[in-house]
Amino acid sequence: MSCELVTGHLGEKHINPEDDAGLTAGILGADEYVLVTGDQLAINVVSANSVTIGTGDLVMQGYHVTCQKPTTLTITNGAQGMKRNDLIACRYTKTTAGIQSADLVVIKGTATTGTPVDPTYTTGDIRGNVSTHTMPLYRIPLDGITVGTPVPLFNVLKPMQSVWDSLTQSGDLSLGGGWVTSGVARWKRVGDMLILAGIIKSNYAVNPSAGDVLFRLPTPAKSRFRAIVGTNMWWQSIVMEAAAGSNTVKLVGGETGTYNAGTEIVLSGLSVYIG
CATH class of the missing domain: 2.60.520.10 (Phage fibre proteins)
Structure with missing residues (x-):
């Protein structure tokens, strides 16, 4: 047979x-x-x-x-x-x-x-x-x-456990400084995706400008990453972007203006393709 x-x-x-x-x-x-x-x-x-x-x-x-x-x-x-x-x-x-x-x-x-x-x-x-x-x-x-x-x-x-560990690393996001100086935000790698979660806060002494760095990814994005996220100011949202091959997530032009002290920017559930 x-x-x-x-x-x-x-x-x-x-x-x-x-x-x-x-x-x-x-x-x-x-x-x-x-x-x-x-x-x-x-x-x-x-x-x-x-x-x-x-x-x-x-x-x-x-x-x-x-x-x-x-x-x-x-x-x-x-x-x-x-x-x-x-x-x-x-x-x-x-x-x-x-x-x-x-x-x-x-x-x-x-x-x-x-x-x-x-x-x-x-x-x-x-x-x-x-x-x-x-x-x-x-x-x-x-x-x-x-x-x-x-x-x-x-x-x-290597055993499968070490392979899985290498695909599911995690850590703290590196904040941009300047307009964003505080907050607690984490990343977790699952396969070829980065999952982002947490809240970052604005610096009350500085108003944002297009191109301000919000945070940095632990590894570059494979393709362009762009997202609209909410804040604790109900009338305002934030558009952020990282170019393909870059790990720097910046504020996109057109979403600048005056924000209250400690404006909270929510990153919950964002996914970045890193290949």
Whole structure:
């Protein structure tokens, strides 16, 4: 049959690694990542010919690999006057009998008196039944017999909580000064929108002019933002605007005049597209 209920009881064994990898790749993406678990596979150079990779997890094309204990790997000694790049990698293999495995390995580069290059390695489509695939984790530069600082080559996939937090930041609006000097106003980011709420107050000693800055957004507007808002003076409203690419919200001409001391300008429910 062309389709199968994976999460279900069919009366026979039917779930395989490809099913799980397909679901994982669909959620996380089909690329390769180190996850925020354990030591995040952090590297420690122990000596001139030994490194240790900490605990953690990675995902290759949807296939999950876990390292529950630190792994010590041997680096072949360098030679005086020569330079070399080695790679620390996770290597996936599949035997002709269908047995799959993944291990951390060292791929030795070629020594040179010039500029070293990374060694070659085999890659392939794991779901396409390839026998070997390699995910580089670190470059180990060697200059003579000295092991340099390891260079990470992987992307870290942040948990969904941190992604949500980055999309739902919040803070206080920065007031413009001059005509507007006080008030309590907040912004909250939800996806590609900024939601504004609060009340700002005018400075009784200064009458407004077209172009006066009311407040500043934490990030520029993606497209022009314009809004008409009410005040606590029933006969007067305020028109404000921010140009595309600007974070400065200004008073629009035609809405200037004399206001009472402490005129309150209501920002409740305003939305700004920030892309």
